[in-house]
Amino acid sequence: YYENLGCGIYGYTYGSSSETIEISDSDFISNSIDIALDHVEGAVDDNDFTVTPPTSQGAQFLGQDLRSIEYIGCEDLYIGNNSFTTHKEFCILAVNSTNTIYNNYIYDACTGIRCDNCSMTINYNELIDNGKGLYLYETEDALVMNNDIKDHNYGIDFSSSKNNTLYHNNIINNQYQIYSTDNSSYDNTWNNTDHEGNFWSDYTGLDDGSYSRVANDGIGDTKTPHPDTDQGDGYKDLDLYPLVNPWGSVQN
Secondary structure, eight states, rough: OSSSSSSSEEEEEEOTTOOOOOOOSSSSSSEEEEEEEOOOOOOOOOOOBSSSOOOSSSEESSSSSSEEEEEEEEEEEEEEEEEEEEEEEEEEEESOEOOOOOOSSSEEEEEEEEEEEEEEEEEEEEEESEEEEEEEEOOOOOEESOEEEOOOOSSEEEESSSSSSSSSEEEEEEEEEEEOOTGGGGGOOOSOTTTTOEEEEEOOOOOOOGGGTTTTBBOOOOSBBBSSSSSSOOSSSBBBBOSEEEEEEEOO
8 A cells, every 4th residue: 555655666677588567456545656667677566456436456646746657667567457547747657768558558648658769569558638648859760550549638749750650440539630730740651561550539530442552451441541631740741551441449
């Protein structure tokens, strides 16, 4: 049980890739940072952490913390199967790390996930109603796939980030679907090798076989690349193969 602390748990230079850090059956309430990891290798954070509604197992992040999980210089780190709500700064902050962030539910934070100078996989996350859903800063070679990014002020914010690949994401009803004041959003790939892109709630094209493309294959054929009109701040002509239906299941 960790409450009203500067940092709930701090780990530094822990073990090797064969070691595991397990954090479970703990409550985190009103700490500045719930978990901080510094140059940890092979750490696994996979314990069904829950804020609301609580479940019968796992740790609880009860909100109003500045940050939930912050890690710097970590390798082969997995952050998965967690639920976070109501954090003042970041739910997950990664700096100079290679890691996987998967299957997390992140709601009502200033920023859901922020990655600074990282190479990572971000998949199967639900980012809902945060100030920013995902913020990539000086990040390269990341794979962002199968995420729901919904109802944010800024869906994905790019700053000096390039050579990242994004596909099968559902980008829905964000005030700014994509935001990039330096236009680095153009320096990324918005589809996989099967020519499948992302679902955009503001895409209005047709899957009708126009321009010698295949009709009724779930990929839009008109008004591509999406968006076909300049929305400003790096949001134009990104996705050559927008999906006409959401990928997988989208939470309400």
